[in-house]
Amino acid sequence: MPILLTDDLAVREAAKGLNLTPVGSLGVVAKAYRLQDISLTDAERHIVDLYEVSSLFVTRAIVELAIERLDERSERD
Numbered sequence: 001m002p003i004l005l006t007d008d009l010a011v012r013e014a015a016k017g018l019n020l021t022p023v024g025s026l027g028v029v030a031k032a033y034r035l036q037d038i039s040l041t042d043a044e045r046h047i048v049d050l051y052e053v054s055s056l057f058v059t060r061a062i063v064e065l066a067i068e069r070l071d072e073r074s075e076r077d
Helices: 009-017 023-036 040-050 060-076
Strands: 003-004 021-023
Touching: 003 009, 003 023, 009 021, 021 023, 023 040, 040 060
Parallel strands: 003 021
Antiparallel strands: none
């Protein structure tokens, strides 16, 4: 299925209606980690930067959940 890179909620919903898989910034970082393009430390730093540095609206709870899932994946590998 084709993907569409976007963090915009309305665009994400529209993409689903067009049979596109919306992938946001957090998803891009997670995918890079899963593909071993970046380390766990770098992935965690990039996710925190999305919260602390970027203009992306993301809650601290989502950041913590994303990092928790990365950590779970690293424990399985």
